Amino acid sequence: MLQKFALAVKTKTIEFFAEEDEEEEEERAVGVDDPDACPAPEEVITGQRVVVLRPDPAPRPDPETLTAAALAALSSFQAAYLHLQTAHSPFLSDAVLSADRAAVSHLRRLSEVKRLYLSTGPGPSPVPTSALPLSFLLEAQVQDNQDLLRTFEALVDRLQSDIDRKDAEAAALEKALADLDGSGVRLAHRLERACMPAEERVESLLTIGVFDSVLRDTCRVTHRFARVLIDLMNLSGWNLGVAANCIYPDVNFTKPGHCRYAILSYICLGMFGGFDSYDFCDDGDGVDMDEIDVSIRRTDSLQQFIEHSALDPLELMRDFPSSDFVKFCKKKYAKLIHPGIESSLLRNSAIGESLLGSLTPSSPLYESFASMASSIWMLHKLAWAYNPVVKIFQVAPGTEFSMVFMETIVPKVDKLHMDSGSSSRPKVGFTVVPGFHVGKTVIQSRVYLDDSEQTL
Structure with missing residues (x-):
């Protein structure tokens, strides 16, 4: 019983x-x-x-075990929240959803631990509970370690991103530093030149490269003026071949179109006439160089070159009609385009006969001629700033071609002449652009070769 x-x-x-x-x-x-x-x-x-004896009440969870489980759940929630923040920058929808679910799961576990902890108070448990299994704590610890590992991975990724950004900033700063170093070197050179005595400062500026660069600009604007003049001659019905034969009667041109080089030569040699005179006077009434001190001549010439380079030639001709440059332009224009030529060029124009032969703004050659004259004027002032003075030379027609002092203005023709089996050297038909002696350096004269002994 x-x-x-x-x-x-x-x-x-x-x-x-x-x-x-x-x-x-x-x-x-x-x-x-x-x-x-x-x-x-x-x-x-x-x-x-x-x-x-009545059955013993179920054993209640150990407070220490609950505390460890609560800390583990809190650490896991912190790691999940960090992943949630990381997934927002940049925004990754899958990562945000995964981190959100993990954070909610850890909050639920933390709530369960709280409920179990409250059930361990004195007196009978208000809610029947079962003993906290050992696997719960172990699982919490494993989850905590995994979350810590993922947290460290996220931190490593963020640190690597910061390192990449810092590397890019460092590369940009290195480039900026290199640019600043280059600017510092250039400024140091400028300061060094500024602190030089006047004589040494002039010497540092006056190089062969500077003169050659200004000469190239001069040739460019001279070609531009020649094209304008040739276009006017064609419109006026001029025969360019006849005009070229009048300038150089005994020259055989390789092609009919090469007669424009004779007109270009006529313009260049006319504009460079008197270049070896200090005041650019080609009538023999120039200033005697023995009366001019070398340092004064060089300083004055360089100063005029610098000042003139900053001025507009058209404004200079309009505002200062009595200046030396304007006198130079009028004299050269009258020599190149005398009244007969201009009358022929402008026969269909409404310009009055009284304006022919004078340089006026109404002339279609006015602007291009002013630019050409300004460039040649600057080159002359620069030449007289050198010591010794830059010397000009030209090659007489019929002279044998020399590669030391000359270059042909038509390179392909030059190659044909050089490759031909003729034992004699080709002859110069005429000089197109004169050459220059800058100290011991020669800037070659540009010539057109006579084709009397060549057949193409």
């Missing part, structure tokens, strides 16, 4: 306290051994004292 009752209430322990009577113990022992002596269910057993 007691055994059935104990099974019904699921008792944990049953204690029997019997009287210490040997005879009763022997009878109880015999009764147990004899199956026929089993008491009937209605039999009341006397002399026994039975104590029934």
